[in-house]
Amino acid sequence: MKKPVVDYTGFRLRRINEPQFAHIKLLLGWVFYFVFYFLTENLIPAERCHVVYCFLDDLVPFREGFVLFYVSWYVLIVISLLYFFLYDIQSFKDLSTFIIITQVVAMAVYILYPTRQDLRPAVFAHQNLFTWGLGIIYGFDTPTGVCPSLHVAYSLGILSAWLKKKDASPLWKAVLTVWIVLICLSVMFVKQHSAVDVIAALPLGLLAEYMVYRRRWCPVKTPRKKTKNA
Secondary structure (H helix, E strand, O other): OOOOOOOHHHOOHHHOOOOOOHHHHHHHHHHHHHHHHHHHHHHOOHHHOEEOOOOHHHHOOOOHHHHHHHHHHHHHHHHHHHHHHHHOHHHHHHHHHHHHHHHHHHHHHHHHOOEEOOOOOOOOOOOOHHHHHHHHHHHHOOOEOOOOOHHHHHHHHHHHHHHOOOOOOHHHHHHHHHHHHHHHHHHHHOOOOOHHHHHHHHHHHHHHHHHHHHHHHOOOOOOOOOOOOO
């Protein structure tokens, strides 16, 4: 097993501001997310939410099997953040910042322009393990605060971070790309999001991409010093 680039055994809360441990503070972004998730889920009634819908929603059938890709999103987040936390601090910082930006913007939108979708099936045509899992998801995750989709926005950030990692294998990058495409499609197939939510997540991801990686895409050129002729 690879040795972590930081010796976390020496971490103490009083050392949080030291350079080797300062990145741990980025995990506080998840505290922000869960607090505002609770507030937006419980304090904004569905009656106040604008219904999100477009014609594409009628073209996407309900497929309960896609719940596997939908819930794999949680696994992907944990795997990616944990790997970077242990072995690539800069990628951890970049991905965490990307997620925080999408969190802040999305939560602001959820509050200022609350949305909901009415696409969920009233009853499941089949009773199986997939619909059982979806029933649990439907139970704790209300169909409000949906546009833009954070499922999609976070996935874009994860894909961006891995594709930029030079020592990641081409096979892993290919598998991850397919995996994330399926995750993004799954939010529509299990009727957790409208196609509008998916589309709205794209500019949100581009905004976070620009804010996190703009120096990489647009490096600042240092002016050359003028040399005197002899």
